[in-house]
Amino acid sequence: MSTRTILVDDQPLIRSGLRVLIDNTDDLTVVAEAGTGDEAVRLAGELRPDVIVMDIRMPVMDGIEATRQILAGPDPGRVLILSTFDDDESVYAALRAGASGFLVKDMALDDILNAVRVVAAGDALIAPSVTRRLIEHFVQSPSTVSPAPVRRSWSGITDREREVLTLIGRGRSNNEIAAELYISPATAKVHVARLFAKLEARDRVHLVIIAYEMGLVSPRA
Template sequence: MPTRVLLVDDQPLIRSALRVLIADTDDLIVVGEAGTGAEAVDLVLRAAPDVVVMDIRMPGMDGIAATRRILDRPDPPHVLILTTFDDDEYVYDALRAGASGFLVKDMALDDILAAVRVVAAGDALLAPKVTRLLIERFVAAPGSSPSSPSPRLAGSVTDREREVLTLIGRGRSNTEISGDLHITVATVKAHVARLLTKLDARDRVQLVIIAYETGLVGPRAG
């Protein structure tokens, strides 16, 4: 069965470009389009998408509010945030709302399609540009980063898992973490799985947020 995709953007040209591109694939299908967050919330109920490609800046209900509403329902779809991002200040809020990925509109269309597939498979995805800006803005926000790691990590996370979590927070892939720590990719995946369980995190995006919130990534940690 093809992955069912709902396109949400207030610019018809963006929706059209994505729809045309998806029409050329065998594993993706567009089941609806929306120009506002409110329309997206309504369409999720009627169209039952697997993935929602969500713009942030829209009239009325924005993409963050819509994401919260959508993910607050039983068995929700995955939400992939797509924005111009040139001056957006919403990255952290969008991830906290539960988005599984965050991409920028200047990415190649094929890369956007690949991201839809990654998110549909249950993984999380952050464009490198997003990870860098997320770190910069989180660190710069007054009071946003504690001076020492949170007790949340004490007693539950091993030293090696803490190292892995720190690298995840810096936007490193499993392969890059494998090289940094001189361990196999399979071992990295095992550490990530244990972190998800121990920290009650839904996906890799939430691990990134935890790394910031607990002070593993910050002015001193990088």
Template structure:
């Protein structure tokens, strides 16, 4: 049997109506295809191993095994599936928990439907993405910490970081995806991805949130921008 074309997507949500809506959304595109649905974390882990999706769209709060634990199991197992968290709840513990578990993206369900489809494609391409509203809040909360550095206090840091990488870091700090960075700097998406990859290496960053915080520490972005 011929394999299904396009990006293979596994939908995980404990609400059948939400899954049905997402399935229609995914299957009406020309480049995405739904290869399965799961109503809880355990089923998600089992199906991820069975159908080998490219992207798992994962809810967090579900009965039994939650989305964070399911993400940890899926990203730590075989198959190479990438996880995009899509949830109603954007509490800090869920954001950080999801990213630490290996999620490549974090979105909230009130986002535009086209933005959700774009996020699936971005994650499938190997990029990471965090909802801009979540990114801005993380910056603001970091700024409010008593021990947090003041904007601009570290602007002279970053030995070994090129001027172009500093520009890229600024845009990451503002919540832009690699594709958006490429458009803003008039470079190819592959070049933007390479710059971000070098920043991860040079800054020993685990995830994009770390890069966002670094951009704030260096004064490249502020909570008001």
């Protein structure tokens, strides 16, 4: 079955371009478009799509609040942020609201299609270059961090798992983690799975946020 998507952007040209792109694939389909966040919330509730491709800056309701409301509902699907990335704080807030990843609008078209597939399959996608910008922003502007950061314990986390979490925070894939730590990709995958369980992370993006909150990443990395 095709992955059912909703395109959310206040620019009709962006939506039209994405629709043409998706309509030329065999495994993806667009079931609706929305130009505002509140419209996206309504359509997501009615249509139950697999993936909502969401802009951030929109009138009436922005993509952050729309993401939060959509994911608070039953059977919400998954949200993939597609942004110009001109506002780092907004992107971080969107991830904390539950988005499964984000892209920048100048990415290659094939990468955008692949990201929709990755998110639909239950994984998360976060571009390493964007991860670095995100980390730099919050290290340089600590006052923008949530006033009530999550308190997490290192209890039960091994030294190796801490190394893996650090590399996840730097945007590394499982294969890249395996290469850097001289372990097999299968072993790297096991360590990542254990981190999901021990830290109660919902996806890989959440692990990146946790790595930042626990002080494992910095611009120097």
